Amino acid sequence: GRYFEVTIGPVTFFIVDSGLNGSELVVEPDGIFEGSRQYSAILTAVLRSTSPWKIVCLHHALFTSGTTYYPGITDLRWINRLPVHAVISAHSHLYERLTIASRPNLTVGTGGGELHTFRGSPYPGSVTRIAAFGFLRLTATCDECTLEFVDTDGVVQDTLELPATPYLPEIGATMDPQIVTHPSS
Numbered sequence: 001g002r003y004f005e006v007t008i009g010p011v012t013f014f015i016v017d018s019g020l021n022g023s024e025l026v027v028e029p030d031g032i033f034e035g036s037r038q039y040s041a042i043l044t045a046v047l048r049s050t051s052p053w054k055i056v057c058l059h060h061a062l063f064t065s066g067t068t069y070y071p072g073i074t075d076l077r078w079i080n081r082l083p084v085h086a087v088i089s090a091h092s093h094l095y096e097r098l099t100i101a102s103r104p105n106l107t108v109g110t111g112g113g114e115l116h117t118f119r120g121s122p123y124p125g126s127v128t129r130i131a132a133f134g135f136l137r138l139t140a141t142c143d144e145c146t147l148e149f150v151d152t153d154g155v156v157q158d159t160l161e162l163p164a165t166p167y168l169p170e171i172g173a174t175m176d177p178q179i180v181t182h183p184s185s
Contacts, residue, residue, distance in 0.1 A: 002028060003038050005045045010142045012051035014042055014084065018060035018076055018091075026075070034078035046082050053145045054084040054166055055138075059091055061107045063100055065122040065129055066092035072123070080105065085145065085162045088136065092116055095130040095149050097158060098123060103167040104160055106147065108136045128158045 002017040017038060019028025030037035046054060056079050063072040063080075069092050079087055080103055090109035093116045098105045105125075109116075115131045122129060134151040149158040 002030070003042060005049070007049075007051055009140060010051060011053040011055060011138065011140050011145065012049045014046055014049075014054065014056045014082075016042055016056055016058040016076070016079060018058045018073060018089075020060055020073070032075050039078060042079075043082065046084060052142045052164075053140050053162065056082060056084050056087045058087075058089050061089040061091050061096075061105070061109075062087060063098050063105055063123050063125065064092045064094075064107055065096055065098075065118050065126045066094050066107070066116045067119050068092060068116045070119055070123070083166045083168050085166045086147065086160075094118065095128070095132065095134065095158070096126060097128040097149075097160060098125045099127055100125045101167070104147075104162070106136065106149075106160075108134075108149065110134045110149075130157050132157065 003015055005012055005014050017028045019026050019032040021027045026032055028038060060073045062077050064070055080100055086104045088106045092107050093109040093113045095110050096107045110133050118129050132151045134149055137148045137150050139146045145162040147160045148156045151157050
């Protein structure tokens with residue numbers, strides 16, 4: 001399938017088809033927007049899962065400080081409201097960790113293509129920005145889950161320990177392309 005889930009040990013990965021072709025046109029027939037068939041299937045799978053750790057993976061970054069694809073793909077930002085522990089993407093050829101509405105969003109597009117550069121002013125919520133080749137290492141037990149960005153020399157450049165409870169959005173929370181708002185704001 002184009003979108004699916006896979007469980008490896010204590011982690012379930014929910015793979016979303018970001019559904020854009022090289023011209024950034026939507027080609028996913030089941031849609032990429034909130035309320036689409038894909039959205040319903042992913043939401044149902046996330047809610048049904050009993051895994052201790054839930055992570056969404058997709059190609060296109062929801063949020064990025066990279067100059068090439070700034071500010072990210074807004075049609076897919078519903079993903080950031082799912083009750084999961086983290087969102088991992090690529091597309092931008094750089095490493096960035098952002099915290100958007102209390103949710104870690106990691107962009108790891110550092111597998112070998114020419115690296116991109118970062119904007120002078122980062123996207124709101126950007127915590128760590130690294131322009132180096134490397135990979136993301138995930139280590140998980142039923143009680144702990146750690147994500148590490150490791151460069152090609154084997155040096156850990158960034159570490160994130162996920163909280164045990166997945167992010168749960170406030171009722172009525174919305175996300176603007178630049179600012180996350182909550183009903184209590």
